[in-house]
Amino acid sequence: MSLRVTFLGTGGAVPTTQRNTSGIFLRREGERMLFDCGEGTQRQMMRFGTGFDVSHVFVTHLHGDHVLGVPGLLQTMDFNDRSEPVAVHVPGGRQPEIERLVGATGTRPSFPVRIHGVGDGEVALDADGYEVRAFETDHDTRSVGYALVEDERKGRFDRERAEELGVPVGPKFQRLHAGETVELENGTVVEPDQVVGDPRPGRRVVYTGDTRPTAATVEAAAGADLLIHDATFAADRADRADRTAHATAAEAAAVANDAGARRLALVHLSSRYAGDPDPLLREARAAFDGERVLLPDDGDGLDVPFPSG
Numbered sequence: 001m002s003l004r005v006t007f008l009g010t011g012g013a014v015p016t017t018q019r020n021t022s023g024i025f026l027r028r029e030g031e032r033m034l035f036d037c038g039e040g041t042q043r044q045m046m047r048f049g050t051g052f053d054v055s056h057v058f059v060t061h062l063h064g065d066h067v068l069g070v071p072g073l074l075q076t077m078d079f080n081d082r083s084e085p086v087a088v089h090v091p092g093g094r095q096p097e098i099e100r101l102v103g104a105t106g107t108r109p110s111f112p113v114r115i116h117g118v119g120d121g122e123v124a125l126d127a128d129g130y131e132v133r134a135f136e137t138d139h140d141t142r143s144v145g146y147a148l149v150e151d152e153r154k155g156r157f158d159r160e161r162a163e164e165l166g167v168p169v170g171p172k173f174q175r176l177h178a179g180e181t182v183e184l185e186n187g188t189v190v191e192p193d194q195v196v197g198d199p200r201p202g203r204r205v206v207y208t209g210d211t212r213p214t215a216a217t218v219e220a221a222a223g224a225d226l227l228i229h230d231a232t233f234a235a236d237r238a239d240r241a242d243r244t245a246h247a248t249a250a251e252a253a254a255v256a257n258d259a260g261a262r263r264l265a266l267v268h269l270s271s272r273y274a275g276d277p278d279p280l281l282r283e284a285r286a287a288f289d290g291e292r293v294l295l296p297d298d299g300d301g302l303d304v305p306f307p308s309g
Helices: 041-047 070-079 095-102 159-164 171-177 215-220 235-243 249-259 278-287
Strands: 003-009 023-028 031-035 056-058 086-091 113-118 123-127 130-136 144-150 204-207 226-230 263-267 292-294 301-303
Touching: 003 041, 003 263, 023 041, 041 070, 056 123, 070 086, 070 095, 086 095, 086 123, 086 130, 095 113, 113 123, 130 215, 144 215, 159 171, 215 249, 226 249, 235 249, 249 263, 249 278, 263 278, 278 292
Parallel strands: 031 056, 056 086, 086 113, 204 226, 226 263, 263 292
Antiparallel strands: 003 023, 003 301, 023 031, 123 130, 130 144, 144 204
């Protein structure tokens, strides 16, 4: 089952010619989700071929560079004769502001727009095979991050062992893998744990939005296959990162290390690095012990494979 992230907007509060404001598109097989929707996100969706068919928009906080694209995206969906509902998830208590934003043009989409407030530890979306959970972040307004967490997968089926036990190839293999006990023609009973390994983890993708480094992020990103973290500044601007409730690239790397994340993607880059973002990448790479640090450009896509094992 495919899981792919497309980075629609990797810049900070001020867009540049290279980087748009915040927007992360996630496709899990046939399901499509959008995390934050800064101004111009719908144009990025057209440029990079994601399409508009998202059912859930997860907003980390209500600063303009994360939400000003919502009214335009909903309007375009309306022009395209959408009829299916769209859910917009926001930090708890901020639903009225999003309602006003959606209605700011004086019109409402003809399809249902359902706005949900979520808080730390709450499940924003409980879907077949996965959840999207909110976790507390530390910004200068009410904010949350989101973790997409897949269910555990079945353990591997040991065909060789099953055949040794006399299980005939066919339906009994499937029944054992599904957790059922089977009886052979000679009366022998074979239990699933004799031929099926331990459950295997699903995938975990975590997006922080804007935040200082937090223990809650470390917890939410424990063992994450991909952590997408605020990396607004380089280390020489650490004081400014602290004052504005953002993170440096090295701080993002430290969070990824503490969480045991496999890969780290740096986003929300300040416009001061428009000409040369390499210092952010170098500092994060120097501090990260995982498999890979990425500094994605707008439009970059990343497939998230299942953990090995």
